[in-house]
Amino acid sequence: MTPERLAQLRALRHALHQIPEVSGAEEKTAAMVADYLRHFEPDQLLTGLGGHGVAAVFDGISDGPTVLIRCELDGLPIEELSDQPYRSTHQGRGHLCGHDGHMTMVAALAEDLAEQRPARGRVVLLFQPAEETGKGAAAMIADPAFAQIAPDYAFSLHNLPGLPVGQVALCSGAANCxxxxxxxxxxxxxxxxxxxxxxxxxxxxxxxxxxxxxxxxxxxxxxxxxxxxxxxxxxxxxxxxxxxxxxxxxxxxxxxxxxxxxxxxxxxxxxxxxxxxxxxxxxxxxxxxxxxDACTNHPEAVAVLRAAAAAAGCPAQMQDVPQRWSEDFGQFGKQAKAAMFWLGSGTDQPQLHNPDYDFTDAAIPAGAGILLQAVRNLLG
Missing domain, CATH: 3.30.70.360 (Alpha-Beta Plaits)
Known part of the structure; x- marks a missing residue:
């Protein structure tokens, strides 16, 4: 990733960081994401999915499986403690779980897919509302429009404080409680x-x-x-x-x-x-x-992520135990072969949901690179 492109993505992340909205109220965040995606002319752009959900679809050259890459739109009802110039402008709310970083890494794929469509199948970049309350994934799946983008594979990530920046951890089987x-x-x-x-x-x-x-x-x-x-x-x-x-x-x-x-x-x-x-x-x-519900990684999807991480220069550390925290990404695992990996955001990073937490921009290239490599491995 060039320094110029990383700077553009960092600017997007900082803009998203300034307008955190809690679960079910992500209207401005969704609008900013949709405006960004339009620049890359996806074959289909769906909005209002399961609330404020957004999906950008990039079709391949020939028929094949649908690969969904999911991230989260919502922030937390916690006052941010920060002196950063891009700190939250919404009192009592903050992106203190890193969802602004997750959105940025998934949005980064839009430029790559616009420049080179997959050889087959299609890619769905999915921006999900209401993850923090456990309601968003189920609401999106229940939305009649979701049938248009029902995936065969689904992937996501979550940043992980305590793990060095850019390092990857991955579970086969149970991933989140x-x-x-x-x-x-x-x-x-x-x-x-x-x-x-x-x-x-x-x-x-x-x-x-x-x-x-x-x-x-x-x-x-x-x-x-x-x-x-x-x-x-x-x-x-x-x-x-x-x-x-x-x-x-x-x-x-x-x-x-x-x-x-x-x-x-x-x-x-x-x-x-x-x-x-x-x-x-x-x-x-x-x-x-x-x-x-419990979030369980499918073995075939785990193999895809493991190969993608290795190809991206970030070999995955395989783990035997799940994270104690929960994730509603497990709902997509009931629809598709799904897996989530954890991306290190720094050994000195404050814990998720701490008031002084801030996503580490240096992790953007690794996260975006692994997700893109997973798409290329499956769809060419």
């Missing part, structure tokens, strides 16, 4: 604080649930039986001294390597809630949000 947010609502009856015996307080149930849920999944080796329950929020009654509480909530994130183990963990957590509420005379309801 399943997770979901569990919101437990406990209903009793309020009373005067001077007569708590005349009410039904959730306090006792919450006192049981906090340690009990955590004990269901304390985290261990990242194998098929791995389970982790992270307590994230609890509420008891109102902020008042004169009222014995009648309502409470407990929020927890459930995390497993496999979808089957997730179903077991949900059943165990639900049974624990039922037992605690029955003992305290409470009614309850359970809601789930931020639902991510």
């Amino acid at each position: 399943a997770s979901r947010g569990m919101r437990i609502k406990l209903a009793g009856k309020t009373s005067h604080a001077a007569a708590p015996q005349d009410g039904v307080s959730p306090a006792g149930a919450i006192a049981q649930l906090l340690p009990g849920l955590a004990d269901l999944g304390s985290g261990a080796e990242l194998g098929p039986e791995f389970a982790l329950v992270t307590l994230t929020h609890a509420r008891l009654g109102e902020a008042a001294f004169g009222i014995a509480p009648g309502y409470g909530e407990v929020w927890a994130t459930l995390r497993t390597v496999t979808d089957a183990r997730m179903e077991q963990l949900i059943a165990a957590a639900t049974a624990h809630v039922e037992q605690a509420c029955a003992a305290e005379g409470l009614t309850f309801s359970i809601e789930f949000d931020d639902v991510f």
Whole structure:
């Protein structure tokens, strides 16, 4: 990649970085991406997919498979701490997971594909909304227009702090954990604080649930039986001294390597809630949000990425365990032979979702190069 082209891509990344939009609200980001892609005259440009999703299609010379390259549009509801000239201009929001970098690397392929179409098949550059909430991939797939671009292969990447810039890690099999947010609502009856015996307080149930849920999944080796329950929020009654509480909530994130183990963990957590509420005379309801299925790499897609990384001068380090964090890219794995790789963004890089995180521009050539090489290996 020439210095001039890298400078252009860096400018795109910085422009995207300045306008982070949270899941489901990526209107300006999608418009900027679509405007950039139009310069390279894709054979088809779809917008509004599953919300604000964008897809640029580059047809090959002859028939063949469809290869989808996916990245994410959304930022995070976190205030960015930075003195960079391109820091976020949207208060309380920031690109603190590197999605601006992912978009830039995928957008870089548009120029290469415009200059030389694939020998066969077609390439779909897909910019997905709402990854952070786990809703975007499913919404795109459910969009009737997605049938036009249904892939045979799907690839993506995620930058990885702690790994040297440009180095590649790749898993065969489980790549990212399943997770979901569990919101437990406990209903009793309020009373005067001077007569708590005349009410039904959730306090006792919450006192049981906090340690009990955590004990269901304390985290261990990242194998098929791995389970982790992270307590994230609890509420008891109102902020008042004169009222014995009648309502409470407990929020927890459930995390497993496999979808089957997730179903077991949900059943165990639900049974624990039922037992605690029955003992305290409470009614309850359970809601789930931020639902991510497990992300599993297909062996054939892994082989494509491994060969592409080697050809691009970034040999992949094969890993036996997945990442603990979740990714809704797994939804595309239900539609196609799919795989995700991890691209090093620096050993001294702040962790993803830290307020001082910033994507490393030096990783752009490696990421774009590997994705392009995967396309060329499959389609010529």
